[in-house]
Amino acid sequence: MRTHRPMAARVVIFAAILLALGPAEAADGSPERASAFATVLKWIPLLLSGFWLNILMSVLAMAIGTVIGVILGVSQLSKNRMLAGFAVLYTHFFRNAPWLVVLFFVMFLLPFNMRLGGFAVGIPDWVKATFGLSLPVAANISEITRGAILSIPSGQWDAGRSLGLSRGMIFYLVIIPQCVRRMLPPWMNWYAILLMATVLSSIVGVTEILTLTERVTASESRPDILLPIYGFVMALFFVFCYPIARATYYLERRFGVTHREAIG
């Protein structure tokens, strides 16, 4: 980077620019009405409670996606043809299917409740959405895992064998520890992408931050709060995702280079 301002300062500057879009627009307004900025301020606790759900969904989906993804990634390189074939197929399919369509698929085709010992237990829609989001994440983690394992020089396998380690032991003691380092930057990157993708669940009816934003704008029904309130939502995500992007960039430069992809 050419500038040498500390990262925190840059985050604040960008967030402030996003926020400043609001008050700049809110100059008009009769005296008895609260200013647009004050109106948005009033709703911020509600929006933050929605954002909490976004964070929760992203953390859970990342956990599920990582577990499934690592298993699939290892399976892709398995000697068992069936297992490898399934893992490759899953990975390609969910990497190429739009997230929103996968989300629709899961929301519509998963049951809305399940029987647990005679009781019907409802499955909240955000749980289903979390599961839906974890599927494409798993596919991408699977590809990262596969790439990381393949990037380990084959000499490492030979060295392990010469020490008398079994295939499984080489894998857990030699290969995996080296993979973790290489997987960390893209893994963090996918977490940021996932966090930004959680707002897609507003389309399928989860009450997260974007849904709440729409409700607030509908209840206030004043056009002058639209810019500041959407600006606030974007700034909020920015404050979370930009540091992750910077850290990813830093780690990538230390470990090697990969490219950031857009949500799809």
Next chain:
Amino acid sequence: MEAIAAFAKNLYSTTGLNFSFIYDPFDRARWIVGIKTTILLSIASIFFSMIIGLIGTLLDRSRFRVVRTAIRGYVHVFRNTPPLAQLYFFYFALAPLMPYYVTAQGARQPYFDGFLWAVIALSLLQGAYTLEIFRSGLDAVPKDFVEASNALALGRVTRFCRIEFPLAVRICLPAMESNLVNSVKNTSMAYAIAVPEILYQATQIWGDRVNVPEVMCALLASYMVLVGAVSLFMRFLARRLAMPGYGT
């Protein structure tokens, strides 16, 4: 065509699998409009994101710090905020500020419709990623080539157009493939602002016919075909552009 329609109708009466968009003329028309809109949206957003990426890359190499900072700011904002929030920001927050005309019935009619806003939002989003890909491609051009062209006394423009850019394009191709695939996938977000693309039409059809699983499978298959077409095209391009003795 008739035979396929008859088969789909027969399938419905015998198995209950209702592929209404095959035999029903109304649903079929909706489906075709959806596919066409998705393709058009993809092509338009890819085209404009390429232009944004290219111009942005040039500006990013500008002598003026203000210009560079502005470009960095654009890239960071669009890459680190949710694409759907960006789309809403454009469609709900910016659209009302845009010029409109009043129809004979007295209704406010904006000049920019949902489709246009989707193109704008998706182009700006994808443009930020394209810019980064071009930039890293240019950075990856070996310094020897630049030095060699300097030794031949080529001008800045000639050097860029004849040496750096053609090499950067070849370096970019693999990253560009996934970028273009994402462009196609991202068009599904236009559903949220009621652009009649394939996902929107699918929800309309299953809303009327209650045949969610059938339409859902056809929807996923359609996306697979579109994404596959993009991938095949990029592979073809990579083969056409391959330079002997210069690794991919």
